[in-house]
Amino acid sequence: MIRVLIVEDQTIVRQGLRRLLEAQPDLQIVGEAENGQQAIEQVAQYLPDLVLMDIRMPIMDGLTATPIICDRFPKVKVLILTTFDDEQYIEKLMQIGAVGYLLKDTPSEELAQAIRSAHRGYTQFSPGLFDKIFPQRSNSLLAIRSGLVQDKNPVEELTPREQEVLSLIAIGSSNREIAEMLCISEKTVKNHVSSILSRLNLRDRTQAAVFAHSLPASTQD
Numbered sequence: 261m262i263r264v265l266i267v268e269d270q271t272i273v274r275q276g277l278r279r280l281l282e283a284q285p286d287l288q289i290v291g292e293a294e295n296g297q298q299a300i301e302q303v304a305q306y307l308p309d310l311v312l313m314d315i316r317m318p319i320m321d322g323l324t325a326t327p328i329i330c331d332r333f334p335k336v337k338v339l340i341l342t343t344f345d346d347e348q349y350i351e352k353l354m355q356i357g358a359v360g361y362l363l364k365d366t367p368s369e370e371l372a373q374a375i376r377s378a379h380r381g382y383t384q385f386s387p388g389l390f391d392k393i394f395p396q397r398s399n400s401l402l403a404i405r406s407g408l409v410q411d412k413n414p415v416e417e418l419t420p421r422e423q424e425v426l427s428l429i430a431i432g433s434s435n436r437e438i439a440e441m442l443c444i445s446e447k448t449v450k451n452h453v454s455s456i457l458s459r460l461n462l463r464d465r466t467q468a469a470v471f472a473h474s475l476p477a478s479t480q481d
Contacts, residue, residue: 262379263290265308267299267325268341269317273364277312277341280368287372294318296325303329303336310379313358315342315349323352330357339378341371345386354466360384381431383473417459425452429465430472 264287268274274292281287290306293299297320299311311329315322326338340353340361350361359378362371363386374384415423421442428438435449442449453465462468 261286261288262310262375263288263306263308264375265289265291265293265299265302265306265311267293267296267311267317267322268314269294281372281375283368284372287375296320296322296328299325300328300332303333307333308336310337310339310375312341312375313338315340315344315353323349323356326353326358327356337378337381339375339384341366350385351466354383354470355464362386383430383470385470414460418456422452422456422459425449426456426468426472429453429456430469432469 264281266274266277266281266289268277271294274294278289278292282289290308291302293302295317296313299313300320302308303311313322313326322340322342326340329336329338337359338357340358341364342349342361343364345363353361359381360374360383362374362384366374366386378384415426418426424442425438428441433441435446435453438449439446453468456468457463460468460471462471
């Protein structure tokens with residue numbers, strides 16, 4: 261059972277989300293909050309598995325509440341659900357700890373599946389949002405998925421060790437955790453991360469994680 265806290269300032273939207281999600285046998289709504297401040301208090305009280313977080317709210321918005329929750333409660337995942345598809349919002353929230361960014365027009369079944377995937381550690385985006393953040397990279401991925409580029413798999417540019425590091429970045433592992441799992445030093449991990457970002461033309465770990473999750477399944481294996 262995945263325990264979910266809904267954070268949304270509009271009562272009718274909040275109640276609608278509760279009804280939709282409670283229809284799923286593996287989702288349990290443990291609380292509702294009208295703003296970020298209430299969200300922090302309720303996370304401390306209920307310790308949900310996942311917070312479904314709106315952005316613009318009175319008293320404290322989602323941009324402020326998200327990093328506080330991620331810092332104080334590292335096991336609690338924050339999944340953004342909003343009407344705003346501004347790339348600055350998307351990048352900022354992913355950088356401060358959110359595990360995904362969905363729009364409120366997401367169908368209920370897709371929303372439920374996104375919650376399940378986010379709970380397992382996979383980054384989630386509504387269709388089209390990935391293109392907003394990585395327009396050049398998304399075009400390359402589209403070509404790969406469509407079979408238009410058979411000989412330019414971007415992951416093949418990485419060494420086997422770098423591919424291992426990328427897969428661990430994708431599940432949220434820190435440099436220290438990667439070093440322990442691969443039995444190498446943190447300095448070596450940092451060097452691998454720098455090389456991965458350079459080879460794939462990515463800016464930071466957030467983009468690397470999103471990139472890894474956006475590859476076709478056969479490419480990730």
